[in-house]
Amino acid sequence: xQPLLSLKNVKKSFGDVQAIEYVNLNIYKNSVIGLVGxxxxxxxxxxxxxxxxxxxxxxxxNLENNRPVTEMRSVLGVVPESTxxxxxxxxxxxxxxxxxxxxxxxxxxxxxxYRFAKLLDIDGSLHRYTEGFSRGMKQKTAxxxxxxxxxxILLLDEPTGGLDVTSARTVRKLVMKxxxxxxxxxxxxxHLAEAQQVCDRIIIVHNGxxxxxxTPDELLELxxxxxxxxxxxxxxxxxxxxxxxxxxxxxxxxxxxxxxxxPSSSLEVxxxx
Amino acid sequence: MNxxxxxxxxxxxxxxxxxxxxxxxxxxxxxxxxxxxxxxxAFPIVMQNEAAELNEKTVHVLIQSDEIESSLIMEIExxxxxxxxxxxxxxxxxxxxxxxxxxxxxxxxxxxxxRMEQRNDTWYYAILHLSTSEQSNEARxxxxxxxxxWEENLTSERIESAGLDVDSTLNPVRWDGSIKDADVATKxxxxxxxxxxxxxxxxAIWTASAAVQPSIDMTVGERExxxxxxxxxxxxxxxxxxxxxxxxxxxITAVGVTLxxxxxxxGIAYLASDFIDVPSLSVIAILLLALAVAFYGTxxxxxxxxxxxxxxxxxxxxSVLTPITLAMIMPILLTQFINLDDVxxxxxxxxxxxxxLGLRELLLNRIxxxxxxxxxxxxxxxxxxxxxxxxxxxxxEDIITTKS
Numbered sequence: 103x104q105p106l107l108s109l110k111n112v113k114k115s116f117g118d119v120q121a122i123e124y125v126n127l128n129i130y131k132n133s134v135i136g137l138v139g140x141x142x143x144x145x146x147x148x149x150x151x152x153x154x155x156x157x158x159x160x161x162x163x164n165l166e167n168n169r170p171v172t173e174m175r176s177v178l179g180v181v182p183e184s185t186x187x188x189x190x191x192x193x194x195x196x197x198x199x200x201x202x203x204x205x206x207x208x209x210x211x212x213x214x215x216y217r218f219a220k221l222l223d224i225d226g227s228l229h230r231y232t233e234g235f236s237r238g239m240k241q242k243t244a245x246x247x248x249x250x251x252x253x254x255i256l257l258l259d260e261p262t263g264g265l266d267v268t269s270a271r272t273v274r275k276l277v278m279k280x281x282x283x284x285x286x287x288x289x290x291x292x293h294l295a296e297a298q299q300v301c302d303r304i305i306i307v308h309n310g311x312x313x314x315x316x317t318p319d320e321l322l323e324l325x326x327x328x329x330x331x332x333x334x335x336x337x338x339x340x341x342x343x344x345x346x347x348x349x350x351x352x353x354x355x356x357x358x359x360x361x362x363x364x365p366s367s368s369l370e371v372x373x374x375x
Numbered sequence: 376m377n378x379x380x381x382x383x384x385x386x387x388x389x390x391x392x393x394x395x396x397x398x399x400x401x402x403x404x405x406x407x408x409x410x411x412x413x414x415x416x417a418f419p420i421v422m423q424n425e426a427a428e429l430n431e432k433t434v435h436v437l438i439q440s441d442e443i444e445s446s447l448i449m450e451i452e453x454x455x456x457x458x459x460x461x462x463x464x465x466x467x468x469x470x471x472x473x474x475x476x477x478x479x480x481x482x483x484x485x486x487x488x489x490r491m492e493q494r495n496d497t498w499y500y501a502i503l504h505l506s507t508s509e510q511s512n513e514a515r516x517x518x519x520x521x522x523x524x525w526e527e528n529l530t531s532e533r534i535e536s537a538g539l540d541v542d543s544t545l546n547p548v549r550w551d552g553s554i555k556d557a558d559v560a561t562k563x564x565x566x567x568x569x570x571x572x573x574x575x576x577x578x579a580i581w582t583a584s585a586a587v588q589p590s591i592d593m594t595v596g597e598r599e600x601x602x603x604x605x606x607x608x609x610x611x612x613x614x615x616x617x618x619x620x621x622x623x624x625x626x627i628t629a630v631g632v633t634l635x636x637x638x639x640x641x642g643i644a645y646l647a648s649d650f651i652d653v654p655s656l657s658v659i660a661i662l663l664l665a666l667a668v669a670f671y672g673t674x675x676x677x678x679x680x681x682x683x684x685x686x687x688x689x690x691x692x693x694s695v696l697t698p699i700t701l702a703m704i705m706p707i708l709l710t711q712f713i714n715l716d717d718v719x720x721x722x723x724x725x726x727x728x729x730x731x732l733g734l735r736e737l738l739l740n741r742i743x744x745x746x747x748x749x750x751x752x753x754x755x756x757x758x759x760x761x762x763x764x765x766x767x768x769x770x771x772e773d774i775i776t777t778k779s
Contacts, residue, residue, distance in 0.1 A: 154608065156772060174610075185605075187606035190391075
């Protein structure tokens, strides 16, 4: 079967730091794929490579027709972790802005939006400014925005992070419904239970490497464990590295300047006390 | 969908979002529109009212003299001055030596002290006053007015008593006719001259200052709010994103500059409608003016967008762009002092300065081909380089991840 999206020997580095190391991955139609890993594992970097926000240092990210993802972004719907809504625009204006950039007619985008908004129970808030929205409302609006142009693949970066139980459940139900309708979703999370509940394939990412890729049962069999949590622990024994962003270095001038104004600590431990 | 449409969609959204903040309307519409009318109309009215109020006040003057004429005292008193007369103090080095009278002025017992003394045919005088007090300055000014008039009368009397004609003796050289008639510049040219001092100044200062906030908000501000990542995953190239944002900042700044220039012209028309006309400019001069403004706007805004996008945070962008805005005042000031009749060619090779100088020349309807060619060529190169630099910053992969 031809994959919808494929990553071939993808390597991504930021300066000296290897964020992703030679990943090979195929995303097939009508599936929900969970990217599971801890903080700094490389999930967000992988999603950004899939969405074309990052260019691979080596390798390629291609769509079904073998075209680079950067040339066919309209097949993707992306919900980043930060949701990325404009607070001085209404929910619908946020959605319409993206759908217009996708080249979609306003009426068509509205019809799609309204249908999903009813499912997410947010249809009454579409004409409200997002400024006062709760985290859950923002997440739902970002989902609507990613769906308005009818993408083939939906990329979700921790879509339930920071949501209350009810909102998280609504989001998961929507993902399941999309799958039932033949959709494809890549779902990053660090909650194993959630991944088990929603995804039919789980990819465990650790230190920029794919440690395992398969159905929950396949992962249990691979690790000879009885629960997914045990499987995850056995696959990620190696100490996790810090997040990529935290490894950024200040410029040389900034580093010297900061050193000038950083007093050396004169405190010592007094063993007698 | 074509690229131009995507650029317009980005620009439109940026403008809508920016305009929805009422503080923006105040900063970009009301302040530029009202600044010059307030400065040129309301400010002189307030000044006049204050001066009239001071004029009505009675001031208290101490006259120290042994031989002052009573007619002079009467003249002083006619100026709403309350006088007290006493003898000249002894042991003064000069009449200006305040001696023991300093405290009388400092504690506002008197607003001024007039000392007068006649030595042979000459009157010597001094007015002691406290320059930090408006009322004391007013008292001094009223005494001076009376003394000048009194001196003129005395001079006339002496000339007459010498058997000379007063008018021809005091004014042996004089202008014939109207000074205005002797100026061959038309009213339109004079208007151009006046505007050439103001318009490049307003244009440059307002462009430099009004573009700061939207440039920061639409770049590093967007990154800090977390809206950039979803935007970069759309079918929109980074160049289109830059151009959309550039167009939005240009539009916002252009509205501010236009309103400020409108306010300026209204203020000038109100103050000087009798002797100012519409500047007489040729079509080519108007087209070149538009080109110069476009160059200036492009260079400044592309540079601001690049530096703001390069910054790690809104705070850092602010601390980078604020000194740059202040530095922009330097070329603006420079161009105000350059003599256009004898301007050296190299000035037209200096970026930013050249466009402002070009503007000044064009407002005087002077189209000097060599000058125009140099500033157009240099500005085109600088525009290309600033846009390229901005594009480079927008193409950086870390623009979504750089954190404060």
